[in-house]
Amino acid sequence: MNDAPILLTHTSPQVATITFTNPPVNLVVGAIPRRLHGIVEELADDEQLQVLVFESDVPDFFLNHFDLAHLDDFPQPKDPGGPQLWTDISLQLTKAPYITVGKIRGRTRGGGNELALALDLRYASLEKAFFGQPEVGTAVVPGGGGTERLPRLVGRDRALEAVLTSVDYDAATAERWGWVTRALPDAELDEFVDGIVARLAAFDHTALATAKRMVNRAALPPDEDLVTAYAEFIATTNLPGYLARAAAAALTPEQALQAEYNLGEVLGTAALRRASAGGQ
Template sequence: MSQPSTIRLERTTPRTARITFSNPPVNLVIPESIVTLHKIVSELENDPDIQVVVFASELPDFFINHFDATAAADIPAPEHEDDNPLWTDMVLRLTKAPFVSIAAIRGRTRGAGNELALACDLRYASREKAFFGQPEVGLGLVPGGGGGERLPRALGRDRALEAILTSADYDADTAERWGWVTRTLPDAELDAFVDATVARLASFDRQALATAKSQVNRATLPPDAHLVASFGEFAGTLTQPGFAARAVGLGALVAEKGLDVEYQLGEYIGRVSEAL
């Protein structure tokens, strides 16, 4: 269902950058995506001028989607034995970076894509076109990229449990009401609002922005070790029979229904389990 991903980094001004994701047809995260994102985030983290970074998508129906689990074996191992898994290291760096990160969400974002959005400092979503989900449990997996750690802090325990355990899709209005996103806007106003926010933050003092972000991080971030543990638990479920059986069932639905499975993934996940 995927082609090699295209992740484009554009330095829009001396103080701002834009990372655009494009992996038609449904913006799946694949191993190359992880390697490229890690390289870009590490580069920007060490740039003394960058103050604001925006994540966006070229596909109007998909922001950044879930990970392509069929390619899990191709995720590069950490360079050193004590290094964090590459995805975990990337989202930890993103959350702690001295720049402000903004997710401009138009379309569906689930699993790893949702976890990347949660790692961003601000999340602005199209009221008409954004949808959110953590589909792993419905497929016999568990979240591995920070969803299990960040959603409870954003939504509260019970809502996080509902979102993770049911593996359902949630519309933008619900996401805003629950605190999943910073705010939603009419789709026609999303880009202008994000651009204005970027310009405002880029005009401020970089050190003040970074220090204020660090203060909030101290009060809100989960321990790094919890995210590392979750990635290990996710990797473990990839080899379990529960996932194997559901992967076959989902594959059969994809063969029958095509891309509609990705458009309505929350609904189709329920059908997979009912058929077992």
């Protein structure tokens, strides 16, 4: 694992960028919520920041799902009885006075997709961005807000299809459904996002923050639903269905890497194989 799975850079007092850099597939490991939570708390005191951009420097992966094999390494809540750090990060980002913008290239699944859903604006590469919630395919449930935020964007039935089937969706479908703000040709993505960021950075800080807060009143799920979702996710990681699949999923590093490129298809094929063999 890279010693710095997240990098924070400032291009101006008004604009900062968070870059995910955990090759080879940008899995969400324990170091990522630790570092990201620290950054978000640090930026809470930055009165000049107006735009925070999220991107990746790992080819083919924006931010992937949780590394369930090392879930014990994930940090506990900062305050006893408080929300888990992953939930707290998304809550703080959606309520922050600055605007969060995702520049999405590559696979964006599970916890990574849920973080993207918590961003204010999501711009995706038509050729390179893919989205999914693969948890049910591994006998767990989404815990980072996918079941709370996605239905508000795409509707109940489409959210159910995405969550229940665990398939991957291309950027064109994600745009059509409302999963992302826009999908653009990859060659145009940087210039377009840079233009949006520059425009927002030039506007009045108070007007931006107030407008975001007003829209939030109409659009965000209740905080307690997000807290409950993480608890339900953790509970499913201790159930026989997940434990049996985890024990049977013995892949070589190369097999695991290849599976990440087509995870939705891999999960569906494995489930049908188990069903035909009489398994669950």
